[in-house]
Amino acid sequence: xxxxxxxxxxxxxxxxxxxxxxxxxxxxxxxxxxxxxxxxxxxxxxxxxxxxxxxxxxxxxxxxxxxxxxxxxxxxxxxxxxxxxxxxxxxxxxxxxxxxxxxxxxxxxxxxxxxxxxxxxxxxxxxxxxxxxxxxxxxxxxxxxxxxxxxxx
Amino acid sequence: xxxxxxxxxxxxxxxxxxxxxxxxxxxxxxxxxxxxxxxxxxxxxxxxxxxxxxxxxxxxxxxxxxxxxxxxxxxxxxxxxxxxxxxxxxxxxxxxxxxxxxxxxxxxxxxxxxxxxxxxxxxxxxxxxxxxxxxxxxxxxxxxxxxxxxxxxxxxxxxxxxxxxxxxxxxxxxxxxxxxxxxxxxxxxxxxxxxxxxxxxxxxxxxxxxxxxxxxxxxxxxxxxxxxxxxxxxxxxxxxxxxxxxxxxxxxxxxxxxxxxxxxxxxxxxxxxxxxxxxxxxxxxxxxxxxxxxxxxxxxxxxxxxxxxxxxxxxxxxxxxxxxxxxxxxxxxxxxxxxxxxxxxxxxxxxxxxxxxxxxxxxxxxxxxxxxxxxxxxxxxxxxxxxxxxxxxxxxxxxxxxxxxxxxxxxxxxxxxxxxxxxxxxxxxxxxxxxxxxxxxxxxxxxxxxxxxxxxxxxxxxxxxxxxxxxxxxxxxxxxxxxxxxxxxxxxxxxxxxxxxxxxxxxxxxxxxxxxxxxxxxxxxxxxxxxxxxxxxxxxxxxxxxxxxxxxxxxxxxxxxxxxxxxxxxxxxxxxxxxxxxxxxxxxxxxxxxxxxxxxxxxxxxxxxxxxxxxxxxx
Numbered sequence: 001x002x003x004x005x006x007x008x009x010x011x012x013x014x015x016x017x018x019x020x021x022x023x024x025x026x027x028x029x030x031x032x033x034x035x036x037x038x039x040x041x042x043x044x045x046x047x048x049x050x051x052x053x054x055x056x057x058x059x060x061x062x063x064x065x066x067x068x069x070x071x072x073x074x075x076x077x078x079x080x081x082x083x084x085x086x087x088x089x090x091x092x093x094x095x096x097x098x099x100x101x102x103x104x105x106x107x108x109x110x111x112x113x114x115x116x117x118x119x120x121x122x123x124x125x126x127x128x129x130x131x132x133x134x135x136x137x138x139x140x141x142x143x144x145x146x147x148x149x150x151x152x153x
Numbered sequence: 154x155x156x157x158x159x160x161x162x163x164x165x166x167x168x169x170x171x172x173x174x175x176x177x178x179x180x181x182x183x184x185x186x187x188x189x190x191x192x193x194x195x196x197x198x199x200x201x202x203x204x205x206x207x208x209x210x211x212x213x214x215x216x217x218x219x220x221x222x223x224x225x226x227x228x229x230x231x232x233x234x235x236x237x238x239x240x241x242x243x244x245x246x247x248x249x250x251x252x253x254x255x256x257x258x259x260x261x262x263x264x265x266x267x268x269x270x271x272x273x274x275x276x277x278x279x280x281x282x283x284x285x286x287x288x289x290x291x292x293x294x295x296x297x298x299x300x301x302x303x304x305x306x307x308x309x310x311x312x313x314x315x316x317x318x319x320x321x322x323x324x325x326x327x328x329x330x331x332x333x334x335x336x337x338x339x340x341x342x343x344x345x346x347x348x349x350x351x352x353x354x355x356x357x358x359x360x361x362x363x364x365x366x367x368x369x370x371x372x373x374x375x376x377x378x379x380x381x382x383x384x385x386x387x388x389x390x391x392x393x394x395x396x397x398x399x400x401x402x403x404x405x406x407x408x409x410x411x412x413x414x415x416x417x418x419x420x421x422x423x424x425x426x427x428x429x430x431x432x433x434x435x436x437x438x439x440x441x442x443x444x445x446x447x448x449x450x451x452x453x454x455x456x457x458x459x460x461x462x463x464x465x466x467x468x469x470x471x472x473x474x475x476x477x478x479x480x481x482x483x484x485x486x487x488x489x490x491x492x493x494x495x496x497x498x499x500x501x502x503x504x505x506x507x508x509x510x511x512x513x514x515x516x517x518x519x520x521x522x523x524x525x526x527x528x529x530x531x532x533x534x535x536x537x538x539x540x541x542x543x544x545x546x547x548x549x550x551x552x553x554x555x556x557x558x559x560x561x562x563x564x565x566x567x568x569x570x571x572x573x574x575x576x577x578x579x580x581x582x583x584x585x586x587x588x589x590x591x592x593x594x595x596x597x598x599x600x601x602x603x604x605x606x607x608x609x610x611x612x613x614x615x616x617x618x619x620x621x622x623x624x625x626x627x628x629x630x631x632x633x634x635x636x637x638x639x640x641x642x643x644x645x646x647x648x649x650x651x652x653x654x655x656x657x658x659x660x661x662x663x664x665x666x667x668x669x670x671x672x673x674x675x676x677x678x679x680x681x682x683x684x685x686x687x688x689x690x691x692x693x694x695x696x697x698x699x700x701x702x703x704x705x706x707x708x709x710x711x712x713x714x715x716x717x718x719x720x721x722x723x724x725x726x727x728x729x730x731x732x733x734x735x736x737x738x739x740x741x742x743x744x745x746x747x748x749x750x751x752x753x754x755x756x757x758x759x760x761x762x763x764x765x766x767x768x769x770x771x772x
Contacts, residue, residue: 062454080375121378123532124229
């Protein structure tokens, strides 16, 4: 994996050198590299002086962080209560079949990662699908959702 | 030095007068909702159409028009919403409606009723806030700002009286501010309903150089989006409340902890903090009073348990968000083991209102024990869903039937779920219960942060219990064993029941496990986890028994226990179900009855949901 060490340092440098910055730094790694690379965690440990074990603990505790690379696009199916009642489970199955992956997995070509998330706070659109944390789709017609997903390359 | 920085209270007052004056002659402002559901339904294109139309006609009509993108206007199920002040509201607006709106409403002050709300019973249309039950039964103390203020413009907030409570608060000694909040009876909107004044008082009483003020914006309850909408739509009100709180308890540093799943809220709050700092409303020597206070924004990491106060504080410190035992109070030893006041977004938003208008004014709304209003996110199977605000003490029935417009598809109202995974289900038979902190707890649920999920007869209560327990089992941090081991066990029993493997004694075993959790768990996540199970057993025991004894799901939800069939007499052969079936297992000729192939049917229920003739039967 070609991870740019300079980019890692840049992210770390942009924060105060205190433990308080740890979660934010790891989140920036996640946004920049689409995962939290091992090299990154090592650098944080060196620069902030936090044991690697602790960083690993934080890296695996929070759902927003992933130690494996995620796809170019993330498709998050909301499984909040309103979405659950309106068939989020089925919607996940249907999208999973279309992409040929289970929730939590990434397609072989690295195009999509499918995730189920707790609630994206857009209950009026239930069941709702969020792509790349920007685009929201109302999922009452699964076929329309699939059509929209095909737009992402 | 930033030249916008206001050096004194006097400078602040004259600045406000100046911007308020400059806005006096304004022509009608077009408010286009920029809340997430409206954006998803195309409000950006509507805003763009207004912009283009204004530009192309700007000279012709010789008026300067403003359109702005505001926070959530509430009526999410009917978005995009476009409104004109507090009078006119248009729903489901499309870009091609814009020229007509410009011509009639903007230029000639005419109301276009056809763009308003259509009453499902009377079929009458209305485009006034007063004439639409969804709005007319609400009381907008908190949400009013969301509908009018451009969240990205601090001047807009100041011109409408924003930050005025700081001037009042700074003129009082901190203890007076605390007394005022205590007198108002304000209770924490995050769930527990702890009196805010008492919390502030105990924090101030601790002898310490450093204290913290925190804002809990980690709205983790699935089905709740009130705090998200407030942060996105009126961020300065949250900040203003925090500054007053900091002054009252003597804190100089604050944090707002916001869910990572709310990228827009993070962005808007960050900008608001920057703008307030540039104006000298945050930072060193605020308005020349000598008082210092700053706010940092911390993004959450997607862990539900971090909504719990002690876990949230550990998470701000950059640690794993595990809670700790409650005998140590965070007002004494909170963030970095220093005295800390943590209130949620909505609670902070109430503070400026109380400081500006007084405790007696505040107590005029709501009930004796729970003054004020409460913002709810109304979701689920109601006709109208969205963000609503009603006085405390409003009944569940009023909320569901008047504001929510009843149940979608003419189905029967079965129950509401309040309080998220820590709350419970309240059956229709108790719907006349007033909504306040105490009555909901008494009924076996809780206020929670304010998610109200409406359920109809096609909702299986065992499945609902299983849903929440699975959620909590997933989110348990694993520190204490009642929660770590008890929840997966409960999940297993509930799964067995919903999949036809339930046996006699399961209900009693669930009850026993619930008891262990409520006494033994370390934090609120575990100790309130029994609520969804116990409340559904209490009010819907016969549903559990039908699953266990007859291997039957009365609501037709549990896949292993049902089959879907099309009623040949009711089917019109419209082909809609066949088109939407993800398995392509529905066949039939146009205008003739369709048939489901049971061997490939996955029982997803899409056919039943899309059928307009109620021809899909669940057996």
